[in-house]
Amino acid sequence: MSAEEQGAHGRPSRRNLLGWGGAGLVLGAGAGAATALALDDGDAKAAPAAAVPFHGAHQAGIATPVQDRLHFAAFDVTTSERADLVVLLKEWTKAAARMTAGHAVGEGAFGADEAPPDDTGEAYGLSPARLTLTFGVGPSLFTRFGLEDQRPDALEELPSFPGDHLDKARGGGDLCVQACADDPQVAVHAIRNLARIGFGSVAIRWSQLGFGKTSSTTPGAETPRNLFGFKDGTNNIAGGETAALDQHVWVPEKDGPAWLAGGSYLVARRIRMNIEVWDRTSLREQEDVFGRTKRTGAPAGKLAEHDPVSPRAMLPTAHVRLARPAAHGGHRILRRGYSFTDGTDGLGRLDAGLFFLAYQRDPRTGFIPVQRELARHDALNEYIQHVGSALFAIPPGVRDAHDWWGRALFTAPAKD
Amino acid sequence: MSAEEQGAHGRPSRRNLLGWGGAGLVLGAGAGAATALALDDGDAKAAPAAAVPFHGAHQAGIATPVQDRLHFAAFDVTTSERADLVVLLKEWTKAAARMTAGHAVGEGAFGADEAPPDDTGEAYGLSPARLTLTFGVGPSLFTRFGLEDQRPDALEELPSFPGDHLDKARGGGDLCVQACADDPQVAVHAIRNLARIGFGSVAIRWSQLGFGKTSSTTPGAETPRNLFGFKDGTNNIAGGETAALDQHVWVPEKDGPAWLAGGSYLVARRIRMNIEVWDRTSLREQEDVFGRTKRTGAPAGKLAEHDPVSPRAMLPTAHVRLARPAAHGGHRILRRGYSFTDGTDGLGRLDAGLFFLAYQRDPRTGFIPVQRELARHDALNEYIQHVGSALFAIPPGVRDAHDWWGRALFTAPAKD
Numbered sequence: 150m151s152a153e154e155q156g157a158h159g160r161p162s163r164r165n166l167l168g169w170g171g172a173g174l175v176l177g178a179g180a181g182a183a184t185a186l187a188l189d190d191g192d193a194k195a196a197p198a199a200a201v202p203f204h205g206a207h208q209a210g211i212a213t214p215v216q217d218r219l220h221f222a223a224f225d226v227t228t229s230e231r232a233d234l235v236v237l238l239k240e241w242t243k244a245a246a247r248m249t250a251g252h253a254v255g256e257g258a259f260g261a262d263e264a265p266p267d268d269t270g271e272a273y274g275l276s277p278a279r280l281t282l283t284f285g286v287g288p289s290l291f292t293r294f295g296l297e298d299q300r301p302d303a304l305e306e307l308p309s310f311p312g313d314h315l316d317k318a319r320g321g322g323d324l325c326v327q328a329c330a331d332d333p334q335v336a337v338h339a340i341r342n343l344a345r346i347g348f349g350s351v352a353i354r355w356s357q358l359g360f361g362k363t364s365s366t367t368p369g370a371e372t373p374r375n376l377f378g379f380k381d382g383t384n385n386i387a388g389g390e391t392a393a394l395d396q397h398v399w400v401p402e403k404d405g406p407a408w409l410a411g412g413s414y415l416v417a418r419r420i421r422m423n424i425e426v427w428d429r430t431s432l433r434e435q436e437d438v439f440g441r442t443k444r445t446g447a448p449a450g451k452l453a454e455h456d457p458v459s460p461r462a463m464l465p466t467a468h469v470r471l472a473r474p475a476a477h478g479g480h481r482i483l484r485r486g487y488s489f490t491d492g493t494d495g496l497g498r499l500d501a502g503l504f505f506l507a508y509q510r511d512p513r514t515g516f517i518p519v520q521r522e523l524a525r526h527d528a529l530n531e532y533i534q535h536v537g538s539a540l541f542a543i544p545p546g547v548r549d550a551h552d553w554w555g556r557a558l559f560t561a562p563a564k565d
Numbered sequence: 566m567s568a569e570e571q572g573a574h575g576r577p578s579r580r581n582l583l584g585w586g587g588a589g590l591v592l593g594a595g596a597g598a599a600t601a602l603a604l605d606d607g608d609a610k611a612a613p614a615a616a617v618p619f620h621g622a623h624q625a626g627i628a629t630p631v632q633d634r635l636h637f638a639a640f641d642v643t644t645s646e647r648a649d650l651v652v653l654l655k656e657w658t659k660a661a662a663r664m665t666a667g668h669a670v671g672e673g674a675f676g677a678d679e680a681p682p683d684d685t686g687e688a689y690g691l692s693p694a695r696l697t698l699t700f701g702v703g704p705s706l707f708t709r710f711g712l713e714d715q716r717p718d719a720l721e722e723l724p725s726f727p728g729d730h731l732d733k734a735r736g737g738g739d740l741c742v743q744a745c746a747d748d749p750q751v752a753v754h755a756i757r758n759l760a761r762i763g764f765g766s767v768a769i770r771w772s773q774l775g776f777g778k779t780s781s782t783t784p785g786a787e788t789p790r791n792l793f794g795f796k797d798g799t800n801n802i803a804g805g806e807t808a809a810l811d812q813h814v815w816v817p818e819k820d821g822p823a824w825l826a827g828g829s830y831l832v833a834r835r836i837r838m839n840i841e842v843w844d845r846t847s848l849r850e851q852e853d854v855f856g857r858t859k860r861t862g863a864p865a866g867k868l869a870e871h872d873p874v875s876p877r878a879m880l881p882t883a884h885v886r887l888a889r890p891a892a893h894g895g896h897r898i899l900r901r902g903y904s905f906t907d908g909t910d911g912l913g914r915l916d917a918g919l920f921f922l923a924y925q926r927d928p929r930t931g932f933i934p935v936q937r938e939l940a941r942h943d944a945l946n947e948y949i950q951h952v953g954s955a956l957f958a959i960p961p962g963v964r965d966a967h968d969w970w971g972r973a974l975f976t977a978p979a980k981d
């Protein structure tokens with residue numbers, strides 16, 4: 150154990166052993182904590198203090214059991230030099246591997262006295278908190294850096310949907326990083342350090358904090374409630390459903406392009422909820438709008454949350470009826486959305502809602518047709534407004550310590 | 566157990582027993598959870614899932630061990646009828662007592678089908694998470710409702726300090742409620758339901774979410790780090806230090822007015838941190854600015870966080886040196902600040918910082934003289950900006966089920 154891993158009183162502290170020690174210790178402690186916390190955690194199999202492996206065939210943060218908190222950032226690339234961007238992506242990958250393991254960005258934690266610290270320090274002493282960092286590239290990146298030929302056909306700006314009230318400042322982005330963790334300080338620390346490392350090459354375009362998960366990817370777990378007080382997206386794809394993930398989430402090699410095989414597409418929508426109007430609506434109206442019982446989350450006419458949906462038991466405009474996979478050729482998406490509250494608007498209303506995040510194999514068969522239908526007919530539209538929108542391609546996992554975010558893209562041979 | 570406390574599968578769930586069942590169960594489960602969580606919790610004696618008693622001589626949420634998350638709201642009173650305001654305060658108190666015990670606002674949880682639900686529902690199934698709701702009144706309230714004579718001399722708008730860049734929309738307020746909990750969904754639910762109940766009588770003027778506590782009120786606990794990566798406010802008043810609380814936090818009867826005896830004063834300051842500038846400053850400069858070692862939190866020249874401060878070991882402009890009680894006649898304040906990150910500003914910088922909350926017996930001997938000194942000389946001023954400000958008087962505790970927030974104030978005899 151190095152000097153910087155000593156506790157405040159000059160001896161190794163429990164917190165340091167948990168958070169900034171070796172990976173073996175981290176996992177050991179995490180497994181112990183899991184049992185105790187399961188009482189209060191929808192994803193009972195998750196170990197809140199543990200580290201999630203960074204390397205693998207797919208990026209972590211997609212099929213990973215959903216963590217409690219989110220900090221999401223979209224970046225503009227401000228350098229015009231491809232080489233600078235590649236250097237940054239290598240540095241980011243190295244930092245991400247360290248932070249997700251519960252380490253400081255730099256090996257000496259704070260580095261030399263004369264230099265800015267290698268790590269900003271606010272997560273020093275905290276556990277890894279199951280931090281995952283998931284990296285993506287937006288359509289706008291492909292107009293520069295010689296990447297024109299590499300843009301997948303599916304990666305184009307989402308179409309306008311009826312009722313959209315999009316704020317350009319809350320949408321788009323050349324790159325994105327989704328930081329999820331069970332401790333918000335750990336997620337915020339990660340995004341802030343990536344932004345710091347990227348100074349001069351990238352700048353944050355917009356970012357979003359999520360304080361409560363609204364989805365579960367653990368089979369049989371109760372779905373967390375959104376700010377309308379409802380369980381929504383009950384029939385999510387579970388992290389262990391390999392066949393469903395292969396069919397609906399991961400981009401197969403045959404879909405192309407080659408650099409995206411094993412990756413995915415991420416749709417991000419900032420959905421403002423008209424909380425004050427909703428709160429003055431009757432329980433019956435609320436349940437009719439969703440097509441679910443508020444108390445149990447059961448679909449209309451059923452008893453339990455996970456009972457199958459009976460479309461005929463609900464109104465034609467019910468949210469669940471319109472959004473169900475059976476109405477869309479069986480295509481499914483994996484949801485990882487979070488509730489947000491960003492203070493109050495100029496009219497004294499809470500600026501609150503759902504930051505919708507969904508992973509899918511192809512947005513043209515995933516989000517887009519479902520949203521076309523919802524935007525036209527969903528009874529929920531009276532109470533929500535889509536105010537931010539972005540689409541990103543999510544490369545496959547970083548395979549080992551030599552691999553880096555975007556390597557396959559930046560080393561892909563030019564077409565023809 | 567009533568029907569609404571059944572779990573999703575029609576049987577009583579563990580989550581419901583924890584959160585929405587009887588108080589005995591709540592406390593029992595909480596005590597068990599505390600042991601397991603202490604590993605990762607600065608306030609080792611706190612039981613994260615348990616309920617904090619609502620009734621008492623002082624309001625909870627001041628000397629209570631600091632919870633992990635905050636939602637703070639300031640309200641304008643929009644009704645001009647004193648009677649409406651009194652009715653609201655009674656309703657608020659009843660709802661606060663229920664929510665802090667882990668119950669829904671209404672006894673039937675969601676109420677009748679034909680009416681808007683008595684509770685918005687997003688905390689249904691969650692534990693009380695040590696929720697506290699702390700109520701205060703601002704100077705502006707005393708210009709109306711026949712309260713002119715009741716304003717304490719100490720309750721006037723804070724003076725301007727050099728360097729203040731206050732946004733009026735982020736300051737002031739007739740009333741305030743501080744919601745602290747170990748689960749942000751529980752804190753947000755509480756503020757949202759109070760705002761809902763208050764519709765027509767009050768409106769949220771501004772609100773602030775805090776995602777990470779920066780203070781501890783537990784003796785010997787490590788101080789959490791702020792977004793500069795430092796431990797600050799190490800020598801806080803602990804929740805059990807009865808003599809220090811009596812001397813520095815609670816308003817004694819002899820200070821007056823009578824309705825405030827056993828209460829306190831709360832200073833709230835939104836302090837934006839220039840994160841990007843700070844992150845490019847050398848470790849030595851950062852440590853000189855605070856007068857503390859970044860790694861351990863030890864004061865300059867010392868080894869451990871809780872070692873006594875040696876002013877001569879640090880620069881005359883060091884934050885710790887200027888702020889220490891010994892430089893201010895021994896007057897102390899109780900800090901309960903939280904880190905915030907509210908997305909990104911128009912220049913791509915994180916809108917992040919410290920939401921400073923401090924309780925004291927009298928702001929004229931507490932916050933004001935310390936801030937006068939800091940505003941003039943603190944080396945930290947290069948990296949921070951005060952952008953929001955408010956002062957509230959915090960009435961004493963609600964004594965029992967017949968008492969209500971502000972009762973002593975609204976029933977005080979006029980001062981002829």
